[in-house]
Amino acid sequence: MSEFALTGGCHCGQARYVLSAAPERAELCHCRDCQKAVGAVFGAFADVKREAFRWLTQSPATYASSPSVQRGFCQTCGASLTYDAADGDTIGVSLGSLDAPDRVPATGHCGVQSKLAWLTLNDGLPQRRTGEAFPGQDHE
Template sequence: MTVTTGGCQCGAVRYRIDQALENAHICHCRMCQKASGNYFQPLARTPKAKFSVTRGEIGWFRSSDIVRRGFCRDCGTPLLFDVIDRDTINIVLGALDDPKAVKPTFQCGSAEKMPWFGGLDTVELSDDETAWYAAVAPSNHQHPDHDTEQWPAEKRS
């Protein structure tokens, strides 16, 4: 059985999916842009019966009459896209513990796709971020990409 885990940035919400994800895609629609705070939102589907929250509680925002979006109330991480009347739910792929394991197979919402999106590989890569990441690392409060018995591991003052 394929088991996939994920959760929010702060670790307050963790989840488990007991099936391989299906229908992996990137949505460029304006609603997904706003919900993710990004130019697109990567999603994949699973039956609701195969999805379970293992820590915390998901917050919900009703983005339309038929859709609600799940997120962490503590850190704001987008987690879910739920068409309320369906027996499936879409998982936001960036919140998976291993997001590179799920490759999108199609794109939708193309009318709102950024016109320069296809040229991102030609955008210059910065090579001076090493010092920045080294400065952030000692004070990183992000939950690790795996389940933990508790989080934070120790109380911070």
């Protein structure tokens, strides 16, 4: 049996990482912070245990988007790479930065209170508001 490995990085190739375990979940986040940070109508991040995430290059630049969240991005091309909540045991990697994003399908939508009115969600995935528990959990 082969060991799990999934790689990713930015558009220009300056920032590269590897995941040694499959992500726990992958959500499409519609909150305003994600919309602004990624410059799109939603952000797409997969949560992986910290010990399963490793930079292959120098760590990228970071930006404190809130008191407890650091967002990682390539200082050269600006690609959004990570969402790191300091109090969690996981780090979010942007689905678009994965070399094989189809290997990590979305498992739900979060921050739907900020979803754009013209965007219709009919994929059958669970939807939650910011601060609500993940499906099957008592709390975030």
